Amino acid sequence: xxxxxxxxxxxxxxxxxxxxxxxxxxxxxxxxxxxxxxxxxxxxxxxxxxxxxxxxxxxxxxxxxxxxxxxxxxxxxxxxxxxxxxxxxxxxxxxxxxxxxxxxxxxxxxxxx
Amino acid sequence: xxxxxxxxxxxxxxxxxxxxxxxxxxxxxxxxxxxxxxxxxxxxxxxxxxxxxxxxxxxxxxxxxxxxxxxxxxxxxxxxxxxxxxxxxxxxxxxxxxxxxxxxxxxxxxxxxxxx
Numbered sequence: 001x002x003x004x005x006x007x008x009x010x011x012x013x014x015x016x017x018x019x020x021x022x023x024x025x026x027x028x029x030x031x032x033x034x035x036x037x038x039x040x041x042x043x044x045x046x047x048x049x050x051x052x053x054x055x056x057x058x059x060x061x062x063x064x065x066x067x068x069x070x071x072x073x074x075x076x077x078x079x080x081x082x083x084x085x086x087x088x089x090x091x092x093x094x095x096x097x098x099x100x101x102x103x104x105x106x107x108x109x110x111x112x113x
Numbered sequence: 114x115x116x117x118x119x120x121x122x123x124x125x126x127x128x129x130x131x132x133x134x135x136x137x138x139x140x141x142x143x144x145x146x147x148x149x150x151x152x153x154x155x156x157x158x159x160x161x162x163x164x165x166x167x168x169x170x171x172x173x174x175x176x177x178x179x180x181x182x183x184x185x186x187x188x189x190x191x192x193x194x195x196x197x198x199x200x201x202x203x204x205x206x207x208x209x210x211x212x213x214x215x216x217x218x219x220x221x222x223x224x225x226x227x228x229x
Contacts, residue, residue, distance in 0.1 A: 034217060043206045043223040044157070088156065092216070099145050099210040099218060105156045 003027055006089050006104035015113050019076040021087050023104055026070065029094015033072045034101065035063060036088040044088055047074070079111040115141050117209045119221035126197055127229055133193045134224045136207030142187035143209035147218065148180075151204045163190045197228045 007022040023033070032051040036044035050056045050063040050072070057063075062075040072091070076083055086108050090101040116139040126132050136146055144165045149157040161182050162170045169182035181193040194201055204225050208218040 032216065036220075043220040046217055046219060049217050099147070099216050100159070100162060101147075101218060103156045 003093065003102045004089055004091050004104040006087075006107045009106075010108035010110060012110045012112060013079050015079060015081060015111055017079050017111075019079045019083065019109055019111065021074040021076075021089070021107050021109065023072040023074075023089035024070055025072065025091050025102075027091070027094050027102075028067075028070065030091040030102075031094065032092045033063070033065060034090045035061075035072075035074045036090065037083075038086045038088060038106070040086075047087075076109075079109075081111050081113055084110050115139075115209065115211055115219040117207065117219050117221040119207055119224050121224060122222060123225040123227075125227045125229060128198055129196055131193055131195045132197055132226060133191055134205055134207075134226075136190045136192070136209070136221050138188045138209040138219075141209070141211060143190075144187060144212075145210040146184060146190040147208045147210070148182060148190075148192050149206045149208070151206060151223075157206065160192075194226065197226070199228045202226055202228045 004025050013019045034049045035047045037047050038044045048063045050065045053067050055064050060077045064073045086106040088106045089104040093102050118137045120135045146163040148160045151157050159172050160175045163182050163184040165184045165187050171177045184190040204223050206223040208220045211217050
């Protein structure tokens, strides 16, 4: 079982809709979680991080963390074609030094006009 | 956000030669940097953790004698791919660890290595 798993894609939503990206993790010791966006041929770009249960909002993005269910999600409101990319969920493994991340396999999001 | 640069952005080399990739944190000091490799349509694979002033910690299965890492200052880490082979062709990405509250990683733009 992979430590961080993302819902299989690709995910396609119409422009203006809400895109929902999901991630589960197996390590209960994981403390912090990160969402990165990666455009084709480019390196990942940090969107948000979350370490407390509940919601965290930043502009059109909302990250949700539920430690009891070991579940992390990212909602993108008013999706735009420019949001089309691969979204990577990552967590910090428990018991290791700060900063080391375990990545999920990524979910490809396509926002069509 | 924090800025991390990498040089070169792409490189082509012949089999058997060595290639050095530089990773710099431009506006913050990074005691810890990470090196990743990414093959097409795959996620990032952590190769090693680079700590300033100490030896790098390599992930299982990564040959430390082939992928030499040096973190000589708080803003610079280098990865040298020695005796490169075609199977080493990949997208190499570094990241620098922010000392902010979230301990978030900021990625460099990546280096595309092609070994012929």
